[in-house]
Amino acid sequence: MPVPVFDVREVSFRYHQVTALDRLSLAIEPGKRVALLGANGSGKSTLLRILDGLVFPEKGLVTFCGESLTEDRLQDPDFAYEFRRRVGLVFQNPDTQLFSPTVFDEVAFGPLQLQWPKEKVRSRVEQMLEVMKISHLKDRSPHHLSTGEKKHVTLASVLVLDPEVLLLDEPTAALDPKSASQMVDFLIGLRGGAKTVVTTTHDLDIVEDVADHCFVFQSGRVVAEGAPADLLRATSLLEQTNLVHAHRHVHPSGEIHSHPHLHSHQH
Amino acid sequence: MNFVERTLSSFVNAMERALYAEEHAKADGLLQRLDPRIKVIGILLVVIAAAMAHKLWVIGAAFAIALILAVSSRVSLAILTKRVWLPVLLFTGIIALPAPLVISGREVWRLPWLGWPLTAQGLASASYLVTRVETAATLSVLLILCTPWSHVLKALRVLGVPVLFVVILGMAYRYIFLLLESAHDMLESRRSRMVGELPGPERRRLAAASVGVLMSKTLQMSGDVYSAMLARGFRGEVYVLDDFKTARLDWIMLAVFVALASGVFYCGR
Numbered sequence: 001m002p003v004p005v006f007d008v009r010e011v012s013f014r015y016h017q018v019t020a021l022d023r024l025s026l027a028i029e030p031g032k033r034v035a036l037l038g039a040n041g042s043g044k045s046t047l048l049r050i051l052d053g054l055v056f057p058e059k060g061l062v063t064f065c066g067e068s069l070t071e072d073r074l075q076d077p078d079f080a081y082e083f084r085r086r087v088g089l090v091f092q093n094p095d096t097q098l099f100s101p102t103v104f105d106e107v108a109f110g111p112l113q114l115q116w117p118k119e120k121v122r123s124r125v126e127q128m129l130e131v132m133k134i135s136h137l138k139d140r141s142p143h144h145l146s147t148g149e150k151k152h153v154t155l156a157s158v159l160v161l162d163p164e165v166l167l168l169d170e171p172t173a174a175l176d177p178k179s180a181s182q183m184v185d186f187l188i189g190l191r192g193g194a195k196t197v198v199t200t201t202h203d204l205d206i207v208e209d210v211a212d213h214c215f216v217f218q219s220g221r222v223v224a225e226g227a228p229a230d231l232l233r234a235t236s237l238l239e240q241t242n243l244v245h246a247h248r249h250v251h252p253s254g255e256i257h258s259h260p261h262l263h264s265h266q267h
Numbered sequence: 268m269n270f271v272e273r274t275l276s277s278f279v280n281a282m283e284r285a286l287y288a289e290e291h292a293k294a295d296g297l298l299q300r301l302d303p304r305i306k307v308i309g310i311l312l313v314v315i316a317a318a319m320a321h322k323l324w325v326i327g328a329a330f331a332i333a334l335i336l337a338v339s340s341r342v343s344l345a346i347l348t349k350r351v352w353l354p355v356l357l358f359t360g361i362i363a364l365p366a367p368l369v370i371s372g373r374e375v376w377r378l379p380w381l382g383w384p385l386t387a388q389g390l391a392s393a394s395y396l397v398t399r400v401e402t403a404a405t406l407s408v409l410l411i412l413c414t415p416w417s418h419v420l421k422a423l424r425v426l427g428v429p430v431l432f433v434v435i436l437g438m439a440y441r442y443i444f445l446l447l448e449s450a451h452d453m454l455e456s457r458r459s460r461m462v463g464e465l466p467g468p469e470r471r472r473l474a475a476a477s478v479g480v481l482m483s484k485t486l487q488m489s490g491d492v493y494s495a496m497l498a499r500g501f502r503g504e505v506y507v508l509d510d511f512k513t514a515r516l517d518w519i520m521l522a523v524f525v526a527l528a529s530g531v532f533y534c535g536r
Contacts, residue, residue, distance in 0.1 A: 011387055054494045077502070084500040091498075096491035101417030101437045108508050113500035118508060139415070141289065143444035157499065 005030045005165055005196045006051050011060030013046055013220075019045040022220035023083045028198060030164075033190065035126035035207050035228065036200040038217030044200035045092065045221075048167045051091040051198065056132045078194040085114055086160035094150035098142035098156065101136065106142065107157045114161070123159055126239065129223070132156040166190070172206060184209050200204030204232060204243060216241055278451045283351075293410045296340030298413035302517040303422035309524025310410045311426075311474050316528040317402045320535025322390070326379065326398045329531050333405040351408050352401060359400045363393035416440055421509055434505045442488070446481055453477055 004027040013021040021043045028034050036044040049055045050062060062069045064083065074080050080150050090112075091097045100106040111121040129135040134152050142150065151171070153187065158166070173179040187210040190197050199210050207214060208228045216224040216231060218241045224231060231237070234265055236246040294297060298306060317329035337347060372388030411419060420433045420440075457473065465473065 002459065052498050054497055080502065081500070084498070089498045091491070093491070094390060095497040096488060099438050099492050099495065101441055102415075105417065105437075109496075110499040113496075113502070114507060114508040115506065119357055121508060122510075141417075142441060143443075143448075144289075161499075169423065255299070 002030050004028055004063075005065060005067075006198075007061075007063045008047070008050075009061045011047075011050065011056065011062060013043075013050065013057050015046075019104040020220055021050070023060070024147060025060075026215050027226070030196055030197060031194060033197045033211045033242055034186075035211035035214045035244060036197070036198065036217060037202065037204070037207065037214055037231070037241075038200075040201055042217035042241070043220040044217055044222065045169050047217075048169050048198065052087060052145050052167055053083060054089075062157070081114060084110075085161055086163055087165040087167065088161060089161035090151075090154050090158050090169060090171065092173055094147070094154045095115060095142070097154045098150060101141060102138065103140050103145075103153050104138040105127070105180060107154055107160050110157060111160050128156050128160045132157055132159075143227075146178065147174050148182075150181065153180065164194065165196045166198070168197065168204075170200055172201065172203055179208075202243060204238070207233040218242075218244070274454055278447050278454075282447055283328065288390040288412050289415065290483065291342070292415045294341050294413075296342070296413060298336060298409060301520055302511050302513045303414050303522045304419040304511055305517045305524075306410055306414055307425065308473060309421040309521055309528075310406045311522055312528035312529065314403045314406050314443075316531035316535065318399050318404075320399075320531055322535050323394055324396060325531055325535035326402055328534075329400065329527075330402045330530075332527055333402060333409065336409055337405070340409065342409060342412055347405060347408065351404050355401050355404050356397065359397050363396045366390075366393040366396070418511075421507060423509070424509070426518040430505050430507055434507065437515070438492070442485075442492075445488075446485065449484055450477060450481055454478065477517065 001080060003233060004005050006028040007025075008024060008026050008035050010020070010023045010025055011021055012023055014211075022157065024043065024047065036047065038044050047056070051064075051069075053064075053069055066089070067073065067079070074083065076224055096108070098106055100109055104125060107125045108121050111124060112118075116124070120169075126135070129138055132152050132155065134149065134156060137145065137153065138151060142153070145153065155171075168187075184206050187197065189201065197210075201210075202205065211228055214228050214231050216220045223241060224237055235244065275362035284500050300310075311462035313329060313332060317326050320329070321342070334344075337344065367385040368383055370386055370392055374384040375387050376385045377383065377392065414422075416436055417440075420437050423433055426428065440509065452511035
């Protein structure tokens with residue numbers, strides 16, 4: 001049995017008086033694409049920050065490839081360097097992640113902080129901009145980008161380090177359908193590769209495309225886990241965790257009623 | 268136009284000006300083609316020389332240099348008049364106004380009705396102040412209009428400005444626009460629910476509340492930005508990439524700037 005990339009055991013975290021995670025436990029296997037499902041405020045983003053070593057739990061233990069992930073451990077320059085190179089987090093709000101004056105500077109930030117040689121940084125950044133098809137944006141300021149462009153830049157700024165683990169916080173949030181579809185296509189492209197991908201979302205339409213395994217969150221705990229197809233059939237679970245809703249709709253026959261359901265596109 | 272609309276209008280103007288500056292920095296002019304470091308050093312030398320000059324005609328010559336640079340860099344004189352010369356004349360003029368009245372010396376005129384004497388030394392002193400500021404402001408604005416702001420900041424490193432300072436200024440510039448947008452959205456939402464003019468105390472309360480909300484958003488955002496920096500390897504030291512390469516024109520222009528600054532300094536002693 002391979003060592004989990006992340007092993008989270010009985011982790012609790014609070015923001016002041018508000019409990020974000022409550023004795024949460026889960027393990028993420030290497031090479032897997034995992035989705036963390038849950039409504040707003042269920043603790044998904046908080047867990048991602050804990051997995052990325054940005055905040056630390058009040059109780060419980062988190063390990064990364066068998067090593068404890070603690071604040072003290074990250075003070076060790078060698079460990080911190082390796083960790084930051086191997087794990088990349090794409091934040092939900094791209095404006096918090098785009099803090100450099102230009103797109104080129106933004107993508108170059110990570111490699112520069114890891115003290116790569118400048119020539120290597122330049123060539124790698126140019127290459128990444130080409131791969132993400134955003135070379136035409138390289139001299140632009142972030143405040144001149146559309147939301148979709150910002151998301152592409154934030155992704156490029158993390159992928160430039162070629163991390164083994166990718167943490168994505170609501171990658172399709174606030175994107176128009178076309179941009180969201182492009183993002184999902186990109187995530188589908190990671191299937192079968194060596195990367196471990198952890199995606200948080202409450203968009204059930206994309207779960208089967210972006211994940212092989214899901215954890216369902218509610219009130220800071222994992223209440224279910226399994227294959228996407230199995231979980232998406234558990235309507236009562238999805239309704240209980242506010243992942244589906246009931247709304248009034250009209251059938252072609254003219255009948256009007258409401259019941260909880262998932263929207264799906266059948267071909 | 269009421270208070271909210273005026274404030275919104277000023278936000279939009281600020282964003283438009285920043286956009287104009289960024290577009291202008293891409294134009295095909297003399298200053299735009301130069302290495303930012305050469306521009307920073309050259310313009311700074313001329314500004315210092317003009318500030319130290321003790322002869323009005325020498326300061327005038329430095330101003331003429333600024334005009335030639337503006338024309339050759341395709342900067343509109345109308346824009347310079349509106350954004351630099353008139354505001355500087357107004358504000359510096361107000362500061363310089365008392366000088367002819369309070370500085371003692373040879374009387375050249377008396378104000379009608381009031382009978383207050385204006386002295387030659389006072390008028391000269393006021394003229395020196397206004398012309399020095401106009402020249403320095405013109406050259407500084409030319410530097411900013413003809414150079415992307417991120418390049419100006421990086422070029423400051425050639426003057427020994429610490430990297431951290433440059434990075435902080437760059438981030439501040441980046442996030443000012445985000446905060447302008449937030450403030451704009453807040454006031455627009457307020458405007459959509461307003462009828463008529465706000466009374467004075469209500470305007471002041473709105474301004475104070477807006478400042479408070481923006482401060483709160485800034486504090487939260489700064490924490491998130493710090494987390495984003497940590498997530499990509501930041502550990503206290505910052506490293507930036509300088510992509511500047513000098514060409515023959517840069518060295519020629521540096522020599523020209525040094526010669527001009529030396530001439531202004533020598534003649535203005």
